[in-house]
Amino acid sequence: xxxxxxxxxxxxxxxxxxxxxxxxxxxxxxxxxxxxxxxxxxxxxxxxxxxxxxxxxxxxxxxxxxxxxxxxxxxxxxxxxxxxxxxxxxxxxxxxxxxxxxxxxxxxxxxxxxxxxxxxxxxxxxxxxxxxxxxxxxxxxxxxxxxxxxxxxxxxxxxxxxxxxxxxxxxxxxxxxxxxxxxxxxxxxxx
Amino acid sequence: xxxxxxxxxxxxxxxxxxxxxxxxxxxxxxxxxxxxxxxxxxxxxxxxxxxxxxxxxxxxxxxxxxxxxxxxxxxxxxxxxxxxxxxxxxxxxxxxxxxxxxxxxxxxxxxxxxxxxxxxxxxxxxxxxxxxxxxxxx
Numbered sequence: 001x002x003x004x005x006x007x008x009x010x011x012x013x014x015x016x017x018x019x020x021x022x023x024x025x026x027x028x029x030x031x032x033x034x035x036x037x038x039x040x041x042x043x044x045x046x047x048x049x050x051x052x053x054x055x056x057x058x059x060x061x062x063x064x065x066x067x068x069x070x071x072x073x074x075x076x077x078x079x080x081x082x083x084x085x086x087x088x089x090x091x092x093x094x095x096x097x098x099x100x101x102x103x104x105x106x107x108x109x110x111x112x113x114x115x116x117x118x119x120x121x122x123x124x125x126x127x128x129x130x131x132x133x134x135x136x137x138x139x140x141x142x143x144x145x146x147x148x149x150x151x152x153x154x155x156x157x158x159x160x161x162x163x164x165x166x167x168x169x170x171x172x173x174x175x176x177x178x179x180x181x182x183x184x185x186x187x188x189x190x191x
Numbered sequence: 192x193x194x195x196x197x198x199x200x201x202x203x204x205x206x207x208x209x210x211x212x213x214x215x216x217x218x219x220x221x222x223x224x225x226x227x228x229x230x231x232x233x234x235x236x237x238x239x240x241x242x243x244x245x246x247x248x249x250x251x252x253x254x255x256x257x258x259x260x261x262x263x264x265x266x267x268x269x270x271x272x273x274x275x276x277x278x279x280x281x282x283x284x285x286x287x288x289x290x291x292x293x294x295x296x297x298x299x300x301x302x303x304x305x306x307x308x309x310x311x312x313x314x315x316x317x318x319x320x321x322x323x324x325x326x327x328x329x
Binding site for chain 1 (some may be wrong): 229230231232233234236238239240241242263286291292293294295296297298
C-alpha cells in the first residue's frame with residue numbers, strides 16, 4: 001500500500017473501529033466527545049465524511065479514465081509504441097483506483113463501482129492523434145480535479161496522497177501533449 | 192435580380208457578423224470560458240453524463256434533476272434552478288454552497304474566470320451540439 005495512504009488510514013481508522021477493538025484507541029472524536037465537546041466531535045466526523053465523498057468522486061473519475069483508455073486501446077487507432085504507452089497509463093489509473101477503493105473501505109466508507117457503460121465521444125475519434133488528444137484532455141482535467149480536491153481534505157495525509165496522484169496525471173498529460181506535437185509543458189503552473 | 196440582391200445582402204450581413212464576432216470581447220470571453228471548462232473534463236462533458244452530470248441545457252435546469260444520474264442527496268435536495276447567479280455561487284465554492292455535494296472541488300476563485308466559465312456554459316449549453324443531443328435523446 002502506498003505509504004501516504006497508509007499514514008492517512010492509520011490516523012483515521014482508530015476512530016472508526018475503536019469500540020470494536022479494546023476501546024483503548026481513542027480518536028480525536030472520542031476524546032472530544034468524552035470531554036463534552038460534542039461540536040468538535042461532530043466537526044471531525046463531518047470532515048471524515050467529506051473526505052470519503054471526495055475520495056469516492058476521485059475513484060469514479062479514475063474508473064472512467066480506465067474505461068476511456070480501454071476504448072482507445074480497442075479502437076484499432078493506436079499503433080505501437082503509443083498503444084503500449086496508453087496501456088501503461090491505464091495501469092497507473094488502475095493502481096490509483098485500487099488504492100482509492102482500499103482507502104475508502106479502510107476508512108469505513110463504501111467505494112463506488114465502475115459503471116456498466118460509459119459514454120465517450122467515439123464518433124469524433126478518427127485517428128491516433130484524436131485519441132491521444134482526448135486522453136490528454138482527460139488527464140488535464142484529472143490534474144485540475146486533484147488540485148481542486150487537495151485543499152478540501154480534512155486529513156492532510158490524504159491531501160498528500162492526492163498530490164502524489166496529481167503528479168502522475170500531470171506526467172501523463174505532458175507525455176500525451178508531446179506525443180501529438182504540442183509543447184509538453186505549456187506553463188509554469190497548472191490550474 | 193431581386194433574388195441576387197437579397198442573397199448578396201445576406202452575404203454582406205454574414206461577413207459583417209463574422210468579422211464582428213471574431214476577436215470581440217464576447218468571443219474572447221467564450222474562448223476563455225472554454226479554456227476554464229477544460230478543468231472540468233475529468234468529471235464532466237457537455238453531452239454525456241460522466242462522473243458528474245452533462246452540462247447541455249444546464250442553465251434553466253433544476254439542480255439535481257438529470258434523470259437517472261446518481262446525485263448526492265444534498266444536490267438532489269438543493270431546491271434551486273441553475274442560473275448565472277446560482278452557478279456563480281456554487282462554482283466559487285461548491286462545498287460551502289451545497290454541503291454534502293459529491294463535487295469535491297475547491298472552486299473557481301477568480302471572478303473573471305468564473306464569469307467566462309458561466310458564459311461558456313450558457314452559450315455551449317444551447318449550441319448545435321447540445322441541440323443534437325436533445326434530438327438523439329429517446
